[in-house]
Amino acid sequence: MYLYGASGHAKVIIDILGSIGVSVAGLFDDNPDLKELAGIKVLGAFSSKQNLDEELIISIGNNSIRAKIAEQLNVKYGQAIAKTAILSPTASVGEGTVVMQGAILQADVLVGKHAIINTGAKVDHDCRVGDFAHLSPGAVLCGNVSVGEGTWIGAGAVVIPGIKIGKWCKIGAGAVVIRDIPNNAVAVGNPGKIIKYC
Structure with missing residues (x-):
């Protein structure tokens, strides 16, 4: 590699x-x-x-x-999935993606290409994580959450079930997301509030 x-x-x-x-x-x-x-x-x-x-x-x-x-680049991409990560047999991980130590991907999770599922992140059933997204250490996606392309979810952030987060968003560390977030938004706090667009 x-x-x-x-x-x-x-x-x-x-x-x-x-x-x-x-x-x-x-x-x-x-x-x-x-x-x-x-x-x-x-x-x-x-x-x-x-x-x-x-x-x-x-x-x-x-x-x-x-x-x-x-x-x-026009190359063949690999993956890096830590031995201590837990992946459901029905979870799918795209090329170029890294799943780090202690991460959990539950049933029917789909993770796109070149994404990062960082240390101890938890992704529950039926979530969708877009290409180039990054779930920081300890981030939690409850069931049926959708995270758009290029979005960054900060360390320790929690997203409640069924939420849709758009493309190229930034969710601050420790945020609790209880409402859908549109594309390019920056949201922080508990409950998560949009403070600007990038």
């Missing part, structure tokens, strides 16, 4: 892959000063002329940057 992005997020993915017996052949990063991360060589910037012999994961936490890179 190759990783694109040599950061703290990449370190967690390296740990996950190592725990399931997948080695990281190298990392790509646009910063020429980076030479290695966690003992793995940084190969420099990724070139579209490169022909990878293994799958790649975009190991960048920023949703919009991850989306921009995914649109530009």
